[in-house]
Amino acid sequence: MALNLDGIIGNSPALAEVFNVLAKVAPTDSTVLVTGESGTGKELLVRALHRNSARRDQPFVPINCGAIPRELLESELFGHEKGAFTHAIRTRPGRFELADGGTIFLDEIGEMDLSLQVKILRALQEKEIERVGGTCIKKVDVRVVAATNRDLEGEVAAGRFREDLYYRLNVIPLKLPALRKRGQDILLLAEYFLGRHCGSKARKGLTLSEEAKRMLLTYSWPGNVRELENFMERLTILCDGNEIQAAELPEKIFEDIGERPLKPIEKVEPLRPAGFAWPSLKDMRDKNLKLKDFMEAIEGRLLAEALEEAEGVKNKAAELVGIKRTTLIEKLKKRDLL
Secondary structure, three states: OOOOOOOOOOHHHHHHHHHHHHHHOOOOOOOEEEOOOOOOHHHHHHHHHOOOOOOOOOOOEEEEOOOOOOHHHHHHHHHHOOOOOOOOOOEEEEEHHOOOOEEEEOOOOHHHHHHHHHHHHHHHOOOOEEEOOOOOOOOOOOOEEEEEEHHHHHHOOOOOHHHHHHHOOOOEEEEEOOHOOOOOOHHHHHHHHHHHHHHOOOOOOOEEEEHHHHHHHHHHOHHHHHHHHHHHHHHHHHHHOOOHHHHHOHHHHHHHHHHOOEEEEEEOOOOOOOOOOOOOOHHHOOOOOHHHHHHHHHHHHHHHHHHHHOOOHHHHHHHOOOOHHHHHHHHHHHEEEO
């Protein structure tokens, strides 16, 4: 049966490996630990895991363990009895009870307090919970899936995460690749987000120029898919034309890849300083060169001079002669100047 991957965009080899494991583990009840950098789309993957499981028609209950104050998280997870604490004016079931028969997703589990980790371990091992202020043990049938952007092995070594809980959670590890490792998926996602945000803002669709695509593929994407979506939404608001040019990309991209945004060049009359003389046909004949070779020789001297003046700093040398850094490097390699 084909996987239901609604909401997940990409066909890179790195993502295909994740889908391969997902297809094998989804039909089981094994506990899964999803890891990956912030913004890689861990919740989307967990939702796909639930949709492809035998529990797909039962509840999917997410909870962000890092977003709820420590003193309230136990009640959120396991529920509480009336009068268990101040403001507990009625009995309330927790997320484990609400997820009975389905899947509970413990997001950012690395943020959880050690004292609560013990109770999570019991829920995993014994399939039972106890409400705050209660005396009754309740059996629950839930599949537990956890996610974190922390290095849990490092947290265990530092004494901030229980070793027994880590191994109980890490039955099936699923690691989402960072966006920078997903190649052409970057452009697939960029075009998807552009289409979605242009549609929501009722503006004509935007495309990416070839140079803009190259820069998106070169950028390191520290914020991953979330950062890419933010950039594309920004461009749908700020871009005036129908094609996004490289110079319109966020400055952060240029800083990361070591290039400067190219500004539109104004047409001006060439300046001729005193004493300046253009190379002449006689110069070319004296050198016994054809036109192409003569132009190559002039360009090579200018590049070598720019590199010397820039003290070997390629970004600065490229700026001195008015070309991109990548173009400069290609020309220097061609002339064995690197």
